[in-house]
Amino acid sequence: MSAASVHEDGAKLDFSRDMSYGDYLHLDDILNAQHPLSADRNEMLFIVQHQASELWMKLMLHELRDAVACIADDQCAPALKMLARVSHIMAQLVQAWDVLSTMTPPEYAAIRPSLSNSSGFQSWQYRSIEFLMGNKNAAMLEPHAHHAARRQQLEAAYAQPSLYDETLRLLARRGIPVPASHTQRNWRAPYEPSPEVEAAWLAVYQAPHLHWDLYQLAEKLTDIEQALRLWRFRHVSTVERVIGFKRGTGGTSGVSYLRRMLDQVMFPELWTLRTAL
Template identity: 60%
Template sequence: MTTYDPSRDGAQMSFDGRMSYGDYLQIDTILNAQTLLTGAHDEMLFIIQHQTSELWMRLALHEMDAARAAIAAGEVRAAFKMLARIARIFEQLNSAWDVLRTMTPSEYTRFRDGLGQSSGFQSWQYRLIEFAVGNRNAAMLRPHAHRPDLLARLEAELARPSLYDEALRHLAREGLPVPAEVLNRDLRGPWVAHEGVQAVWEIVYRAPEQHWEAYELAEKLVDFEDYFRRWRFNHVTTVERVIGFKRGTGGTSGVQYLRRMLEVELFPELWHLRTSL
């Protein structure tokens, strides 16, 4: 049997002085970013799970920035693809918990002390996502006070309209009666469910054929939050499975803190209207 030679079909085989796959993706940098601090076998799993999650979050932020810009420019249909992609990104993030859950409590305890005070609670990208979608709490800036560059980026996010703010501004431009106090609200504050906003979304949902673009925008937001909620739930169950009710390495109450986060609604009116329709 003749051995197959890809070069005969035109495959490039020589990369001296030329860009290769590894060069373009900076694979050496990525694969040398796992510095194990203990001799525990499962520390590699823990590091890679969190590093890959941060990469997916970077992409989510890239798409979220573009989606907000598109909505603000009135190009809502262009934002639909980006919002759909963000939901799928969180589907990938959900799947990552399945891999981490293969680690048992005894395996985790072999390297947990090596984490020091580090915790996913301190992920600035996760905090940026929370701020970007409207779950804003200025107290959460403090874990980043030691990094002026990150603090400035988070502060800048608090000063700009969230994804939900941009969606509501779009509705107002389309002639829907979004309350003025909502459009002129303090952007740094957390979103608080508003009856007037729910009433506007109910107009959309009661006549989707008349407000199809707004209707589809609403469903894209719900789709994202659906996956985001699943991610939070999987986080809670993974932590409880691995460490029980111990305090988190970053000092939080662990599972109790994460369970509180399950109660947070990003776009509450879009969920509440389902009862009133």
């Protein structure tokens, strides 16, 4: 290697024959994936923010799927690490709204016609995350009917036990009474809260020294749901700031729809048990 190929601190400079940073990350593909359809400069912000969020969601799905598999296989310890990472990913998604909220109503109005009917409502990755967390709704499969591969991936997430379902099955395998209605149910159906499930979690929380990994798992799930609530709140707040109460590009009622989503609870007994402690 010639002296011209090496920086003064020893770093390699010539990558004509070796893989570089940009090669490894396929940066040309990523950085050339922004194609604004309007002449307005602010469209770049809108595209990059949503593309970056989809990348974070890709990682979140990677972690969630493996966490669910670990819990189903009685491997609680690695699942805890994966779920902790999910919470940190959610923090990144929450902070992303700070950047998008710098877009003013006139700036968004200039690019809105270019969006046509495209909307974050149609994000198949976000829908997969919701399914994996237990928010099952068959109607949410329909926006993806035109894309067979995506529809198939979504249907797989829709049909399998959710993160919470597998957690409750783990409790039952550990000898903590969980009703069969919640360990052998129709996984496609929306989750229904249960006093018996709350009692099962109470047993864990009242004796954490006996159920330490389950206690930790419950707190990790609570962390994730709290982060999801923050994300939803920042979402509705940003949308209201940028478009007011106009309908969403995907056809939803916009802010009104997003406010209804604030009331959804993924792991209900982990919240109601706190009153009983």
